[in-house]
Amino acid sequence: MDQPVLAARLDCVRNDTAAAPVRDLSGEELAAWGGFLRAHAELTRALDAELVEAYGLPLTSYEVLLRLARAPAGSMRMSDLADSVLLSRSGLTRLIDRLAKTGLITREECQTDQRGLLAVITPAGRQLFRRAGRTHLAGVRERFLDRLSEDEQRVLARIWERLLS
């Protein structure tokens, strides 16, 4: 059908036969960066599989339940929720659709602003969250936290804070 994207892009970058001034990653740099990518991939894959296996609940859905369970009145505006779980608006809309279909979440109108909608966690949602939380926390501890010293945890926290600022 299409495929024009790459072809088009190739045209705009003609003629750079000049030498490449790119220093490759050093061994240490590669270990720091590549390991980061690989560790994330393996951890999230394992944790997601674990939750799906035990409760049919993917990791992203768990994150949504987590935010709502922590929020006052168990509810949040759709936009805020989307931001907090790093999902697009439309992505969250459809995720909430799914969670609502299984009764873990309901939608409520927002009193102060008729445009807004609230996602609210149901009692069933809270119950599943509590159970899944046990599994999930155990997994995070076993695969991640328990393999780090307190010192290393502090170093990591400092690093993430710097990267995200």
Next chain:
Amino acid sequence: MDQPVLAARLDCVRNDTAAAPVRDLSGEELAAWGGFLRAHAELTRALDAELVEAYGLPLTSYEVLLRLARAPAGSMRMSDLADSVLLSRSGLTRLIDRLAKTGLITREECQTDQRGLLAVITPAGRQLFRRAGRTHLAGVRERFLDRLSEDEQRVLARIWERLLS
């Protein structure tokens, strides 16, 4: 249509009204783990967008070009390639389809084993890889490596190695 997954799963975990013996994450633990997730999400999102914007080349495709460019003869078996970029077999098949359609990769039969196929990077693929590599490395340095001390890089490398073993 269906939705039976969650409902079914809820049934199998009846009756755990007992107290939850789950200690929540401490502040430091949360910072180490949550920051890890968040940093990964933001970094890969930005790096992917950068490559797509400049070359129409998503990050996963770039990774494939990288592996092939480094491999002897610019070629790898489909299975090995799939493993090395952490993709399922079928996922890789379709990704190679796309890359072949734009001329960055070709498929070749494997001489020693008629079952196998080789993915081979083309000259056009190498050229795009070189260009995209500059962009990508610069991005990784700017957003990640340059914000870490050498010491921190070493600590990270040690941690990833431990997590992945």
Next chain:
DNA sequence: AAAGATTGATGGATCAATCTTG
């Protein structure tokens, strides 16, 4: 039968366009 690769069905995410309310 097992291994390598592909295909069909489906899940889950995105962007762009749209609808409603402020």
Next chain:
DNA sequence: CAAGATTGATCCATCAATCTTT
């Protein structure tokens, strides 16, 4: 018109089933 949310089209990944070669 701007903001909140949803819908339509599409992209990218997975699992399960299949086909070929060993």
